[in-house]
Amino acid sequence: MPKAATFKQKRRFIIGLGKALHKFGTNSFRSEAHLQHVADFLELRAWFIITPTSLTFVFLDDDDQEHNFLVRVKPSELDLGSLARTDELVDELISGKRTLDESIERLDEIANKPNPYGRLSTLIAFGASSGAFAMLMHTSWNDVIWSTILGLVVAILIFWSERSKRVTEMLEPLSALVCALAASGIASFDAHVNVPLVVLSSIIVFIPGLSLTLGLSELSARHLLSGTARIMDAIMTLFKLYFGAFLGMSIGGLIWQPLTFVASTPLASWTAWLAVFILSTTLAVLFRLRKKDAPWAILGGFVAFGTSLWASAYLGYALGAFAGAFALGVYSNLFSRVMNLPSSIVLLLGLVVLVPGSKVFIGLNTAISGKEMLHVPDIGSQTFLIFMSLVAGLIFSNVAVRSRKSL
Numbered sequence: 449m450p451k452a453a454t455f456k457q458k459r460r461f462i463i464g465l466g467k468a469l470h471k472f473g474t475n476s477f478r479s480e481a482h483l484q485h486v487a488d489f490l491e492l493r494a495w496f497i498i499t500p501t502s503l504t505f506v507f508l509d510d511d512d513q514e515h516n517f518l519v520r521v522k523p524s525e526l527d528l529g530s531l532a533r534t535d536e537l538v539d540e541l542i543s544g545k546r547t548l549d550e551s552i553e554r555l556d557e558i559a560n561k562p563n564p565y566g567r568l569s570t571l572i573a574f575g576a577s578s579g580a581f582a583m584l585m586h587t588s589w590n591d592v593i594w595s596t597i598l599g600l601v602v603a604i605l606i607f608w609s610e611r612s613k614r615v616t617e618m619l620e621p622l623s624a625l626v627c628a629l630a631a632s633g634i635a636s637f638d639a640h641v642n643v644p645l646v647v648l649s650s651i652i653v654f655i656p657g658l659s660l661t662l663g664l665s666e667l668s669a670r671h672l673l674s675g676t677a678r679i680m681d682a683i684m685t686l687f688k689l690y691f692g693a694f695l696g697m698s699i700g701g702l703i704w705q706p707l708t709f710v711a712s713t714p715l716a717s718w719t720a721w722l723a724v725f726i727l728s729t730t731l732a733v734l735f736r737l738r739k740k741d742a743p744w745a746i747l748g749g750f751v752a753f754g755t756s757l758w759a760s761a762y763l764g765y766a767l768g769a770f771a772g773a774f775a776l777g778v779y780s781n782l783f784s785r786v787m788n789l790p791s792s793i794v795l796l797l798g799l800v801v802l803v804p805g806s807k808v809f810i811g812l813n814t815a816i817s818g819k820e821m822l823h824v825p826d827i828g829s830q831t832f833l834i835f836m837s838l839v840a841g842l843i844f845s846n847v848a849v850r851s852r853k854s855l
Contacts, residue, residue: 453490453548455492455507455509455510457548457549457552458487458490458492458548459492459505459507459515459517460552461486461490461548461551461552461555462483462486462487462490462492462494462505462507463505463517464552464555464556464559465482465483465486465534465538465555466479466483466496466498466503466505467503467519467521467559468530468534468555468558468559469482469483469531469534469855470498470503470521470524471524471527471530471559472524472526472527472528472530472531472534473524473525473526473527473528473531473796474531474792474855475662475665475666475674475678476498476499476500476666476671476674476675477666477669477671477674478792478854478855479496479498480496480497480498480671481854482538482853482854482855483496483498484496485854486538486541486542489541489542490548492507493507493508494506494507494508497673498674499673499674499677500521500523500524500674500677500678500681501520501521501522501523501677502518502519502520502521503517503518503519503521504516504517504518505517505518523678523681526734526735526736526796527735527736528735528736528737528738528741528745528792528793528796528797529564529735529736529737529738529741530558530559530561530736531790531792531793531855532738532741532789532790532793533558533561533738534555534558535789535790535853535855536789537551537554537555537558538551539788563736564736564738564739565733565736567607569733570603570733570734571600571603571604571607572730573729573730573731573733573734574599574600574602574603574606574653574730574734575596575597575599575600575603576596576599576726576729576730577599577652577653577726577727577730577731577734578595578596578598578599578602578649578650578651578652578653579592579593579595579596579599579649579726580723580724580726580727580730581595581648581649581652581723581727582595582596582645582646582649583715583719583720583722583723583726584720584723584724584727585645585649586714586715586717586719586720587642587645587714587715588640588642588711588712588713588714588715589712589715590638590640590641590712591640591641591642591645591646591649592715594631594634594638594641594646595645595646595649595650598627598630598631598646598647598649598650599649599650599652599653601626601627601630601650602623602626602627602650602651602653602654605619605622605623605626606619606623606653620651620654620685620688620689620692621688621689621691621692621695622692623650623651623654623689623692624647624651624654624688624689624690624691624692624693624696625692625693625695625696625699626696627646627647627650627651627693627696628643628647628692628693628694628695628696628697628700629696629697629699629700629703631643631646631647631650631696631697631700632696632697632699632700632701632703632704632706633700633703633704634646635704635706635707635709636704636705636706636707637707638707639707639708639709639710640709640710640711640712641709642709642711643697643706643709644693644697647693647696647697648693651689651693653734654685654689655686655689656681656682656685656686657800657803658796658799658800658803659678659679659681659682659685660678660679660682660803660835661799661803661835661838661839662678663675663676663677663678663679663682664679664835664836664838664839665839665842666678667679668839668843720753720757721750721753724749724750724753724801725746725749725750727749727800727801728745728746728748728749728750728797728798728801729742729746731745731749731797731800732745732746732797735796735797737793737797741789741793741794744783744787744793744794745793745794745797745798746797747779747794748776748779748780748783748794748795748797748798749797749798749800749801751775751776751779751798752772752773752775752776752798752799752801752802753772753801753802755771755772755774755775755776756768756769756771756772756773756802757772758771759771759772765830765833765834766830766833766834766836766837767837769802769834769837769838769841770837770838770840770841771841772802772841773799773802773837773838773839773840773841773842773845774841774842774844774845774848775845776794776795776798776799776802776841776842776845777791777795777841777842777844777845777846777848777849778845778848778849779794779798780792780793780794780795780798780845780851781845781846781849781850781851781852782849784851784852784853785849785851785852788852788853789853790851790853790855791851791853791855792855795842799838802834802838803835803838
């Protein structure tokens with residue numbers, strides 16, 4: 449690092465980088481490792497504690513004087529396109545293509561960059577992701593169509609929350625309530641609609657399966673504070689969603705008289721592959737992936753799903769999830785080594801296909817109401833084993849093939 453760079457410049461860049469990584473959804477142990485790597489390059493003595501709700505930076509200057517910086521933040525959303533740009537920026541700084549001042553300016557540009565996908569694309573992605581999830585559940589076309597429509601309603605509520613703080617505070621239960629009310633009304637004239645499944649599909653973007661998996665991964669890496677905070681936040685999100693859905697269906701039962709449910713012919717097995725393609729494509733939009741990176745991430749969804757499906761036939765669902773996570777982890781690390789980009793870009797999208805967040809919601813419904821949304825034997829133990837298998841698969845994959853990047 450050029451000696452011309454002052455302590456204040458280095459500190460400013462590191463703090464800005466830490467804020468950016470958190471804003472773009474990087475988990476705690478990857479953020480801390482990356483910040484330490486950059487600090488070592490800058491010849492800056494620094495230590496970091498990153499959690500979903502706070503960032504702590506400790507610096508020592510040349511006179512051994514300590515400088516502390518603490519900021520309170522909110523849990524962030526994934527922005528994998530900006531994460532890739534930030535990683536490229538750090539590479540340019542390390543290679544000497546950018547000065548530290550230029551890097552600070554570029555970091556601000558990346559952090560303030562608007563969503564590369566327009567409102568219409570994002571709206572369609574929300575609706576299509578709900579329909580794709582219903583397809584993965586091997587339900588009927590009726591449920592797929594209605595789930596897609598209600599997914600669009602959820603997108604409208606999300607857009608509204610960006611302009612209203614009050615809506616933001618009650619977004620999850622409000623979305624579940626609105627979808628449950630609407631699904632109950634739909635069931636009053638369409639007897640082929642599985643109301644609980646349609647509600648679950650329509651609010652699938654809020655189901656914190658990925659957060660639970662990342663929280664368990666952080667706990668396995670001994671980042672106890674961050675992992676516990678992430679898991680508790682995910683559990684509270686589940687409670688808010690379930691309460692909204694329960695309240696909505698209760699009110700809907702008072703307003704409308706649902707018809708007796710008549711099961712339709714389940715979707716053909718090949719539709720699951722179509723669902724994976726649609727879901728992965730919509731996630732590329734919702735995670736704001738760069739268009740040049742999106743095909744690799746979508747392929748990661750197929751790697752995870754295909755390997756899990758193949759292994760499940762021989763090993764069962766839990767070990768099938770382990771195989772899927774292992775294959776996905778190896779694929780994402782190879783992607784990182786070949787493309788010189790963070791493995792998170794393809795890992796997180798593929799992981800969404802595997803995480804059993806919906807099973808947690810279904811199990812919660814079964815435990816409280818005593819009714820089954822879908823017949824899944826031993827759903828509680830099965831869900832726990834799948835989560836453990838996913839974490840283990842990622843750990844084993846990192847041992848088998850090391851990623852070139854810390855992100």
